[in-house]
Amino acid sequence: MSTEAIPAEKPKRNYNALFGLTLLALLVLLWVILSLSTSSFASANNISNLLRQGSMIAILAVGQTFVIITGGIDLSVGAVVGFATVIAAMLINAGIPVFLAILITLAVGVAIGLFHGFGIVKMGLPPFIITLATLTSLRGIGLLMTNGNSISINNDAFQEFSRNSFLGVPNLFWMVILVGIPAYIFLHHSRWGRYLFSVGSNAEASRLSGVNVQRTIYMAYTLSGLCAAFVGVLLASRIGIGNPTQAEGWELQAIASSVIGGTSLFGAVGSVHGPLLGAFILATINNGANLLNVNAFWQRIITGVLIIVIVYFDGLRRRGGK
Amino acid sequence: MTSTAQDLHPAPVLEPGRTILELRGLEKKYPGTHALKPVTLAFKSGEIHAIVGENGAGKSTLIKLLTGVMPRTSGDVIWEGNPAALATPHEAMALGINAVHQEVVLCRHLTVAANMFLGEENSRFGILQQRAMVKEAQKIIDDLGFDLPAHVMLGDLTIGQQQLIAAARATVRGTKFLIFDEPTAYLTRKEADQLFTLIRRLKSEGVTIIYISHRMEEVFELADRVSVLRDGTLVGTRNIAETNDAELVKLMINRSIEQVYHKEHFTPGAAIVETRNLSGKGFENVSMTVRAGEIVGLYGLIGAGRSEFVTTLYGRHRKSAGQILWEGKPVQVNSEHDAIKLGMALAPESRRDQGLCLNLPVGLNLNLPIYKRISKNLLISGAQEKTQADRQIADLRIKTPTRNALASSLSGGNQQKIVIGKWLAHGAKLFIFDEPTVGVDVGTKAEIYRLFGALLSKGAGIILISSYLPEVYELADTLHVFRRGKLVATHGFRTADHEEILTQALAEKQEKLGGTI
Numbered sequence: 001m002s003t004e005a006i007p008a009e010k011p012k013r014n015y016n017a018l019f020g021l022t023l024l025a026l027l028v029l030l031w032v033i034l035s036l037s038t039s040s041f042a043s044a045n046n047i048s049n050l051l052r053q054g055s056m057i058a059i060l061a062v063g064q065t066f067v068i069i070t071g072g073i074d075l076s077v078g079a080v081v082g083f084a085t086v087i088a089a090m091l092i093n094a095g096i097p098v099f100l101a102i103l104i105t106l107a108v109g110v111a112i113g114l115f116h117g118f119g120i121v122k123m124g125l126p127p128f129i130i131t132l133a134t135l136t137s138l139r140g141i142g143l144l145m146t147n148g149n150s151i152s153i154n155n156d157a158f159q160e161f162s163r164n165s166f167l168g169v170p171n172l173f174w175m176v177i178l179v180g181i182p183a184y185i186f187l188h189h190s191r192w193g194r195y196l197f198s199v200g201s202n203a204e205a206s207r208l209s210g211v212n213v214q215r216t217i218y219m220a221y222t223l224s225g226l227c228a229a230f231v232g233v234l235l236a237s238r239i240g241i242g243n244p245t246q247a248e249g250w251e252l253q254a255i256a257s258s259v260i261g262g263t264s265l266f267g268a269v270g271s272v273h274g275p276l277l278g279a280f281i282l283a284t285i286n287n288g289a290n291l292l293n294v295n296a297f298w299q300r301i302i303t304g305v306l307i308i309v310i311v312y313f314d315g316l317r318r319r320g321g322k
Numbered sequence: 323m324t325s326t327a328q329d330l331h332p333a334p335v336l337e338p339g340r341t342i343l344e345l346r347g348l349e350k351k352y353p354g355t356h357a358l359k360p361v362t363l364a365f366k367s368g369e370i371h372a373i374v375g376e377n378g379a380g381k382s383t384l385i386k387l388l389t390g391v392m393p394r395t396s397g398d399v400i401w402e403g404n405p406a407a408l409a410t411p412h413e414a415m416a417l418g419i420n421a422v423h424q425e426v427v428l429c430r431h432l433t434v435a436a437n438m439f440l441g442e443e444n445s446r447f448g449i450l451q452q453r454a455m456v457k458e459a460q461k462i463i464d465d466l467g468f469d470l471p472a473h474v475m476l477g478d479l480t481i482g483q484q485q486l487i488a489a490a491r492a493t494v495r496g497t498k499f500l501i502f503d504e505p506t507a508y509l510t511r512k513e514a515d516q517l518f519t520l521i522r523r524l525k526s527e528g529v530t531i532i533y534i535s536h537r538m539e540e541v542f543e544l545a546d547r548v549s550v551l552r553d554g555t556l557v558g559t560r561n562i563a564e565t566n567d568a569e570l571v572k573l574m575i576n577r578s579i580e581q582v583y584h585k586e587h588f589t590p591g592a593a594i595v596e597t598r599n600l601s602g603k604g605f606e607n608v609s610m611t612v613r614a615g616e617i618v619g620l621y622g623l624i625g626a627g628r629s630e631f632v633t634t635l636y637g638r639h640r641k642s643a644g645q646i647l648w649e650g651k652p653v654q655v656n657s658e659h660d661a662i663k664l665g666m667a668l669a670p671e672s673r674r675d676q677g678l679c680l681n682l683p684v685g686l687n688l689n690l691p692i693y694k695r696i697s698k699n700l701l702i703s704g705a706q707e708k709t710q711a712d713r714q715i716a717d718l719r720i721k722t723p724t725r726n727a728l729a730s731s732l733s734g735g736n737q738q739k740i741v742i743g744k745w746l747a748h749g750a751k752l753f754i755f756d757e758p759t760v761g762v763d764v765g766t767k768a769e770i771y772r773l774f775g776a777l778l779s780k781g782a783g784i785i786l787i788s789s790y791l792p793e794v795y796e797l798a799d800t801l802h803v804f805r806r807g808k809l810v811a812t813h814g815f816r817t818a819d820h821e822e823i824l825t826q827a828l829a830e831k832q833e834k835l836g837g838t839i
Contacts, residue, residue, distance in 0.1 A: 190700040191693035198690055201679035208638065208670055208677075209690040209744060210662040268681050 019262045019314065023277040027284065034288040041291055048170050052162070052238070054283030055172040056081075056231045060250060061257035061275035062183045063227030066220045068258055069187075071200040071267030072120070072127035074221060076134040077228040078250035080112055082243065083138045084232020089151040089242025098158050102233050109229020110222050112138070117218035127221075135251070142244020151242040162238040172234060176276065179227065184272040196220060200267030256303065257282055260310050281306075342367040342530050343388075343419075343499060348397035350383050352734075357383040360397060361556045363549060367498070370521065370531040372541040372562075375551035375574055376790065381534050384551070385501055388532075389421045390414035418498035422488050422505055430477035430484075435459035437476050438491045466490055466520050482509040489520055500524060501532040506540060518544060536623055536828060538567040550574055571821055583796035584768060586775035587815075588615035590799065593650065594752050594783040595666075597635065600644035604630030605807040607644070610800075612752060612783040617774060619798025620787045622827045627807035628787045629671050632754045636668045637661040662691070667750035669741045671757050671787070677741040678729045685711035685725030687740050691748040714743040719769070735766035742773065753777055756787045771797060791820055803827050 034041040060077050067074045084105050091101035112134060119130035153159065164171050187193040195216045198206040207213045231250075236242055259265065260281060261274025282303060289299045347360040358380045365371055375381050386392040388399075390408045399406045401417055408414050428437045435456040436443075444451045444458070459472035468486050476484055485505055492500055502521070506514045521531055521544060533544055541548055542562060549559040550573040557573050591614030600608045605627030612618045620628040634641050637655040646653055648664050655661050661668075670676035678687055688711045689696065696706040711725040718739045722732055729740060738758060745753065755774075759767045774784055774797065788794045794801055795816065803811040803826045811818075811826045 185701070189702055189704070191697045191702055192700060194686060194690070194693055194702070197682055198679050198686065201682045202675075204676050205670075205679055206690065208636075208658055208668055210659055211690065212659065268679065 020271065020273050020277065023261065023274065027277055027281050030281065030284045030288065034291065038291045041288065048165065050283055050287045051173040052170050053287060054280040055176045056234055057250065057253045057257055057282065058176050058276045058279035059179050059227050059231050060254035061279045062179055062272055063224035064254040065258045065263050065270045065275045066196060067224045068263050068265060069196045069200045069267060069270040070217060070220045072220065073131065074224045075128065075131040075251050076112065076138065077224060077254055078247045079135040079138040080109055080225060080228035081232040081235055081247035081250055082245060083142045084109060084229040085236040085246050086142045086146055086151065086242040086244050088233050088236040089153045092153055092155050092158060093151065098155060105233050106226060106229050109225040113222035113225025114218060116221035121214045121217055139244050146244060153236060153240050153242065158237055159240045162234060175234060180272060180276055187272050192219060197268050253282060256307050260307060262314055340367050342402060344400040346398040346400065348387060348399065349395045350387060351395045357554055359555045363556060363559065365530050367530050368525055368528045369546045370525055370533055370544050372533045372535065372545035372548040373551060374541060374548060374570060379551040380554040381551055385421060385503055388414065388501065389419060418496055420492045420495065420497045421501040421503060422492055423503050428476055428484065428488055432476060433473055434470065434476055434487055435472040437487060438494060442495065462494060463490060468516055482513040485509060486513060486516060489517060493524060497529060499530045503534045504536065506535065506537065538570065538828065571824060584771040584775060585797055586778060588778050590614065590616040591781060596647040598645040600641055600646065602630060602634040602639055602641045608809045610802060610809065612785055614781045614783050615778050616799040617784045617786050617797050619794030619801040620785065620804055621791060621794045621801060621823060622804030624789055626804040628804045629756055632668065632756060632785060632787065636666055636754065665751035666754065667745035667748060668754045669745065669756065669758055673737050673741055678737060680730040681728055683726045684722050684729055684740060687729050688714045688744050688747065691744050710747055714747055718743050735762040738762050742770065750782065752783050754785045757789065759793060791824060795820065
């Protein structure tokens with residue numbers, strides 16, 4: 001009896017990497033199919049466009065993933081993007097240097113994230129509720145600030161940034177790399193990253209092991225708010241206006257990207273590369289559907305079906321691998 | 323009781339004394355533990371059959387098998403003459419087997435009446451007959467002599483009252499075989515009396531009652547027969563008239579103590595921690611000292627306040643009064659963080675809820691307390707993370723394919739080694755082990771006890787909590803007995819006998835009888 005049999009278990013070390021490769025393969029497959037079936041997909045112009053389209057959701061999805069790993073959810077990110085466009089537009093139009101305007105906008109994002117942390121940790125509100133409340137209020141505050149109008153940004157240099165490329169790659173995509181690399185190091189190679197996972201897996205066990213659970217939760221929502229505000233700045237640059245109703249529904253796209261990328265809504269499972277790939281898979285589907293003249297309404301349905309299929313197979317494999 | 327009782331519950335036509343349920347070689351093995359060794363036992367209809375035994379003796383395993391919560395490993399169950407698979411809870415309920423658990427498993431946000439009819443709602447054309455159900459539930463409750471309203475939310479009642487409702491609920495569903503698992507743990511004496519009235523009435527209606535309790539006086543008050551489990555073995559069944567509590571206690575604990583209790587004696591050094599009249603939620607007025615090189619054992623029943631005491635000491639909960647002295651100096655421990663900084667380490671009671679991040683790798687679990695040490699400017703040293711984890715896995719002989727396997731894939735004993743291992747790497751002066759060997763096989767137990775010796779030799783002190791008397795008895799240099807939140811007795815190493823300690827932990831009866839069993 002003392003000699004207990006350990007069920008033979010395959011090492012799971014490469015699970016994340018394997019899943020990432022599968023997603024990458026799916027993305028490449030989509031690109032190959034679209035290149036063959038349309039004449040315009042493989043054009044430099046369209047690829048740049050695709051990268052621009054996917055970039056902003058990709059950055060949102062990274063922030064969202066941090067939150068989901070802790071077992072939470074951030075529904076406010078779309079509203080934060082819209083609100084950030086307003087802040088950035090107002091600051092730039094008021095003559096504040098662009099650099100400073102961006103920093104202040106990012107600080108607003110951080111403040112919103114801290115507020116979420118406060119609501120969850122100190123007021124004991126469920127993440128779903130506190131971020132849902134911010135979602136609706138931020139849109140309202142933005143509308144009050146703008147009287148319901150759009151604010152045109154009077155700064156060409158600011159707007160050119162998002163249209164330009166560097167080394168043939170759109171600047172917006174460089175921003176994904178700018179966010180993605182530190183995010184990767186943070187999540188997979190820093191102790192704070194480990195704490196995100198441990199809190200999402202078992203907050204009580206983490207706490208008893210000396211992990212500061214409250215600070216970890218503050219951090220996750222702050223990073224999500226920061227990512228969203230950053231995307232707000234990029235969006236303001238891209239469309240040249242500040243408008244609080246922008247980025248409607250982006251929170252759902254960010255969550256979808258994250259989940260397609262292998263993040264578990266139950267927490268403690270996730271990566272940085274997964275959501276990035278997820279975001280570009282979604283962007284490719286939208287882009288491809290446009291090129292193939294698929295009805296825009298169908299695109300939404302396809303996205304929904306894809307989420308179900310990918311997450312179902314991911315779940316099957318996780319269970320099967322156990 | 324009134325005659326309406328008979329109208330409401332037509333007594334099942336069962337001839338009293340007939341065998342209703344028979345166990346033939348019923349057995350349950352978990353990986354690494356033999357929870358229930360083949361049990362052969364027949365229950366008669368209309369009898370109150372008590373089952374006693376220490377924690378871990380196999381009582382809860384037996385209930386789980388009988389209620390279909392877990393499948394048995396081997397053996398047969400004969401229900402009214404026919405073999406029964408008891409594969410699902412539903413099947414057990416359909417036969418008429420029900421259980422009332424120590425923890426109430428009802429819906430706190432529904433009314434008392436809704437809970438009583440849960441799953442068997444009274445409806446007409448799909449519309450719930452709420453008023454009729456409340457009326458009917460009230461009638462049943464009144465009839466049972468419980469002074470409780472049927473229309474209030476269950477959550478508004480005390481735990482004891484909820485327990486009564488749970489019992490009443492079991493009576494309305496054609497139950498022929500009803501298991502009570504320590505039903506009086508949270509009841510006042512008055513509530514317990516009401517419950518006993520209910521139980522006696524069910525008996526008179528021909529229902530078989532299985533009554534599991536730690537309280538000897540209840541067993542003698544209620545039961546017709548009593549069976550004793552020890553270490554997963556049925557060691558005897560007695561008619562209640564032909565036995566006494568001395569015999570039962572002896573049957574419960576008179577085991578051959580295997581040579582697993584590895585004990586090393588050290589001369590105790592300076593005091594590491596001292597509590598003075600410490601009080602908090604679930605315990606009060608506890609004073610004790612832990613010195614370097616000694617094991618302080620805390621024995622008592624589950625819920626006696628031992629875990630609450632150590633988690634408060636560890637800063638997880640606020641103390642309400644008293645003082646903590648660390649190495650002679652008064653300290654404030656306001657958080658786990660403070661405790662860890664002082665030099666405390668806690669291996670908590672529940673691996674699943676408090677000890678492990680089950681769906682994360684073994685290595686991450688082992689390193690969780692020391693990530694600060696193995697990182698530089700936030701960045702983790704990959705090499706150190708690897709070597710630290712591998713060292714603990716090798717030192718503690720944790721059976722895992724790699725450090726990247728998920729903690730959930732390991733057996734209970736190996737999971738427990740992770741819980742302990744993470745603090746070995748961290749190091750501490752005071753190690754608190756709360757039920758470190760629950761669900762752990764004998765071999766691993768022995769390894770854990772050896773580890774205690776190693777820690778003591780390095781000058782650490784240990785608080786060992788156990789509900790398993792031989793464990794604390796054989797290991798503790800100082801043994802404190804807890805009962806209902808109070809430290810009621812203190813013994814030196816092997817200075818008292820098992821019976822004395824057990825009665826001190828068990829309670830009331832002892833006081834009434836003035837010190838003898």
